[in-house]
Amino acid sequence: MGRLVPAVTRALDVLELFLHGDGTLSAPEVTRKLQLPRTTVHELLTTLAARSYLVALPDQPGRYRLGVRTYQLGSRYAEQLDLAAEGQQVAREVAETCGETVHVAILEDTDVIYIAKVDSTHAVRMVSAAGRRLPAHCTSVGKMLLATLPDRELDTRLDGRELTGMTPNSITDPAELRTVLTGVRERGVAMEHRESNPDVSCVAAPVRDRAGRVVAALSISVPMIRWSEKREQELAVLAVDGADALSARLGHHRREQ
Structure with a gap:
């Protein structure tokens, strides 16, 4: 088995958090659940949102939900x-x-x-x-x-x-x-x-x-x-x-x- 890429693993860990609860999370919640630095979480969320794997909630600043790309992959x-x-x-x-x-x-x-x-x-x-x-x-x-x-x-x-x-x-x-x-x-x-x-x-x-x-x-x-x-x-x-x-x-x- 090849070496796992830490950055990819963290990004997938972030996405999998949205499988639980009401399906929305804030950056502080992700930081707490994954025990990652705030800067790292911010970069991960920004990158995932830019690629449409996450989307920021317009009526709840700072919170995210799964984006259309995850739906496309699931479909x-x-x-x-x-x-x-x-x-x-x-x-x-x-x-x-x-x-x-x-x-x-x-x-x-x-x-x-x-x-x-x-x-x-x-x-x-x-x-x-x-x-x-x-x-x-x-x-x-x-x-x-x-x-x-x-x-x-x-x-x-x-x-x-x-x-x-x-x-x-x-x-x-x-x-x-x-x-x-x-x-x-x-x-x-x-x-x-x-x-x-x-x-x-x-x-x-x-x-x-x-x-x-x-x-x-x-x-x-x-x-x-x-x-x-x-x-x-x-x-x-x-x-x-x-x-x-x-x-x-x-x-x-x-x-x-």
Whole structure:
């Protein structure tokens, strides 16, 4: 475990004080409860207020309550919990239809994290686990999620990053990856052929929230012994249907073309 940063620890201690009582505190109360110097408390409160983690009460000078940023973080956490639970249910339904392994994943920087997974019913199947992290450029879910980023954000995430391969088929050239992502945007689905596992191919589709933002991707993974062009087309339709079903559970409504 790495070294804890004292300043960050103190700031979090301040925020956690607001979980108790009536949810409002003054600087002297924080000083007394945390046994910190008054100057330190003043700096912490000023910094947290400047970043909208706290807000000064206009009708009670010198008192603070939690700010909008804490609400935003809590809401994002709740969304992730809902996404994981709903994703597991939809993944189960898709797996029951196709008999293959189904994942739901989110993007974190240049990696994907699997938040839901249902195993194939076949004896030969992909070995993985919820919570696993993989390089986004090596997976179908990762390509799908990278492809939905605005160009500027994609540049920020990829510029200066080495694309490490997981198999001989992994994309390690940034220019090639960008070309592939352009194709993903055009098709609306992403493919991965033995790029994260030499014996597995996958197809993925985007999952959207109520605001229409892509928040995850749903994929179907198949061992190469059961993979074919026809099977790929069939699973692409199932992945899109599954992703749409999960999107609907998250409150997204598709607009008619």
